[in-house]
Amino acid sequence: MAAYTPDPKSIAGTTLNLHERVEVLVIGAGPAGLAAAMEAARLGRSVVLVDENPIAPETMGENLPLHFGGGMTQAVRNRNAMLEAVVASAPEIAEAFEAGIDIRLGTACWGLYAPSPAVGWLPGPVAGLVDGERTWMVGAERIIVATGRRDMGLAFTGWEKDGVMGLTAALRLAQRYAALRTRRAVVLGSTAETLQGALALRAAGVEIAALIETNATSAGPEALLAELERGGTQLLFGQAPKRAEGADAIEALAVGPVSADGAPIAGAEMTIACDTVLLGIGAVPVIELLDALGCRTVFDTARGGVVPVLDPAQQTTIAGVCAAGDCAGIWAEKTLDTEVARAEGRRAAGGAEAAVSPPAASYDLGAYRLNWVRAAVLETDGTAHVCQCEEVTAREILEVRPPRYLGWESRPSRRNSRDIRSLLGAAPPNPDQVKRLTRAGMGVCQGRRCREQVTALLALATGEEYGSIPAATYRAPVRPLPLMVAAAASEESPAMAQHWDTWFGMPSQYLPPWDLPETYTAASRPKGHEVASE
């Protein structure tokens, strides 16, 4: 047989332009990431540790990657001061510098890639990094993802206003930037993460005026709850937020009583003066890079929701890619003792410590979230935008409404009323399908504020369990990336430019019917004449 000539228009055989090769790349300089980097260095590996903090104020203003809700002070505009604040926030950062680790702050990872049966052209695990205006690709023997947690959103009236923010976002601003605006906050939720976070904010000088819990009892440890109460926080169970009041920035939160299953019941509404409402109903593992890469994930109540499938060495289902810290799972013991996350980091780096599994779940995370969404989102007038980017309400999601800009609702049609049940097959509804039709989750924040709510809404509408709703997918880039910045990561080689075509570039595909031969063989196929594919 003649020598094999690969299709020149295929990417197979193209070498990805790697700007850098490292032995170990760690993403995220929290406790797990820092411990991973230190352990890898101790084992003699060369390590690059990237962390996106300090985040540009414009990005924060878009609620990326956390729901900052306008809660930052003007200090975030001073980049050098913020760099210093981030370094000062964790003594291990300085230690890691000393240990020879190449630490890059202000550097985000927007995508991970790896070879798989469907992706043949990559040399091994690869990361796309961006630092302000520059983007480049890094190849790594091992990538350790330690990207932490974010906050579940909750669409009550007024939640788009400045002052409604994620608890993790508030902690980030207080602890890593010393730039949190909040003076007096109301916190929603009562998980271990909520309670620990509220106490930490109090220690940072924030008054926690009240804690609102829709459920009748706390989801977190009683001792922490009692500590919060001793410090003067009013505990309100069986209550749900009604609206955040105030013109642009909030001045108060109105709450009202709800029944055990989340329905509003008779009883006086209460208004609590505050400048901030902290969303603390769900700490969510940040799995976006892993999911977009194609790592298998699973819903696990004991690990705090949708988490990557991991082996005892913290390896994901993709060779060479590990996860450690909150992105690998969130549970009370880990939240209360960062040593658990550090140990995960060390294991991910190749350390020989024994694996620690989470204990059985201490509360029913799915039922807990369903109750919150029922009380605060579903059993209301339903006008708040669950997806703030694309302005989609709960009702529009459940009715699978085409977006308003199509003007479809005003068209006379007998048949266009459809709801979520009309999408069902033999399996629970799929949030990606709902996203495609309603655009909920399709915006610039890439669904970070609405995803868990959409999951809950679909479960509530169909009577399914929260955990049985498939997880919506993530896609690279997990940080919005300007075209011109992304473009700078890869030069188009002369060979690629020569063969670049709109589609497959097969002449026979575009022959009009009147020019077609009667039979086709590979040997006699039209060659050597150019087409403009389309």
Place this chain on the structure above:
Amino acid sequence: MSSDDAIRGASVVIIGGGATGLSAGWWLARQGVDVIVLDSGIVGWGASGRNGGGCSHHFSPLFVEEQRLWPQMDALLGYPTEFQPKRIRLAFDEHQLTLYGQAVRNAERQGFGSRLLDARQAKELVPLAGDEVVGGYFYDFGGHANPHRTVQAYAWAMEDHGGRLMQHTRVEGFRRAADGRVTGVVTDRGEIGCDAAVIAAGPATGRLAALLGLDVPMVAARAEMVVTEPLPLMPLGGVDGNGLYGRQTMRGNLAYGGGPHEWIEFGDLVGPPPATPLMTHIAGRLARLFPRAAHARIIRSWAGVIENTPDGRPIIDKPAEPGNVVLATLSSIGFGLSPASGHAIAELVTDGACSFADISSFALSRFRALESDWAAIQGWRAAAPA
């Protein structure tokens, strides 16, 4: 599984809930045929939900029907498809402009007009374009639609006419009568009896056809796209050029693809594949196509898998054996043609022939002399064959 064993059969079973299978199901249902569409996942989970939405296929015998139907689809289906008529193709040099001429001649011969644009006219019509544009064509035909909305519209409209859809149902084989005819399909949820079957399973069509002893040659490939945040709407969303295809959506996002693909072994695939750093190359091309949008941020990229036959052209055929099965692969260009391909498939099922177009060039028999190692000859393998 006893309850599933009792799945009521249908006159026609269609395997594949992509644009092709669902359109065929809709056409059959609106004629009153008892039809059921099966998909191993959910509708549009394959290429049909991951494509560019272009509807301008002047090189297809189904072109005239494609153009006739699209402007009516919202009304016919009763659900929005976001179809937007007309297209512009921008050239960066005279050579490109010359190559584009083929489309113009094809369309003209079938009664559709085009207009040559000089650089100034092109930039007026495409405010995001820049100075590299030397000219282009305005196509007084074609257009684009929203694939997600369209696929769901087919499914709902088919159900409105009494057709049935079974998602999460994987076809694993066929039941056949002594004379070879297919009398049912075997699924992971039980058997479903039928008088006729359509295999419209995208990249899986070849494998399923092989179970019936039919050789439907195809190789699968991955292709990728990117989408930006919304931008102010251009007068016309369907603008191609600089080696890219795509559209500005009605929401304002730029959704574009183009450039290298990668041939893959489809058999190993579980679910849609991830995209790759090709995104950065597409970004570069897009920033040059629309310099005034170079600041726009990419918010997602994705990949889809499409199959290609050896000549890249559809196979829509009802082979003599087994006699009651229609094969339907659109060979990597099947979204835009779907209103017409579904119509043709429905007629092949009910009448044995297509009344509105000569689709003889879609016959499987054109490959009767095909080499057994055709894929290697054409270089459509990830690596040299061992």
